[in-house]
Amino acid sequence: MSMKVKKSTAPMGRPRAFDIEAALDRALRVFWEKGYEGASLSDLTKAMGINRPSLYAAFGDKQALFRKALDRYADGPAGYVREALEEPTARAVAERLMRGAVDLLADPSTPSGCLWVQGALACGDAADPVRQELALRRAAGEAAIRQRFKRAISDGDLPAGANAADLARFVMTVTIGMSVLAAGGASRAELLRVVQTALRAWPK
Secondary structure (H helix, E strand, O other): OOOEEEEOOOHHHOOEEEEHHHHHHHHHHHHHHHHHHHOOHHHHHHHHOOOHHHHHHHHOOHHHHHHHHHHHHHHOOOOHHHHHOOOOOHHHHHHHHHHHHHHHHOOOOOOOOOHHHHOOOOOOHHHHHHHHHHHHHHHHHHHHHHHHHHHHHHOOOOOOOOOHHHHHHHHHHHHHHHHHHHHOOOOHHHHHHHHHHHHHOOOO
8 A cells, every 4th residue: 555645845835745656656766767967956856746855844855765666676676686686596597587688678657767777877986976876786786696596505405516606706707797788778679689689608
């Protein structure tokens, strides 16, 4: 159930209610389409249907709003990452991660590219904390994949000589590369060919 936040912004002192969850979804889309620095406060408040005081009161400043949008992205569009780690074999984990990325990147109803990859590519020095935040989140994702592959080695699912760190970096590199390709207009079929090629290199 969506939480309602009431702010006194309507005429005659009457409170104006807005849906925090819906507003956050709209902010996520603006950041996804324009990146952190490209998304102005005017863009955000217009999309969210609120004014600046309401935005600050409900979400904090722009950086705080972006972090909340990243959490929303992780739980929603990028939720396949967490699900992929539950696959029974390392190869199935890798395949679901890459195919999940394709499903997201090729979805015509969402902006192109990946928010975690492109959110702060063109930001100035003032947005360095945002760049660092995205780098930390990508690193955390890679660490989770690495741990899953270490378990696969212990279980005998991967060869004893396999390197979990290298395999995790390989999967991350493929998915990040596909995000860049998708932002440049690559089709779903083209991205799937990348996945097929990557899987042919998977250790037997």
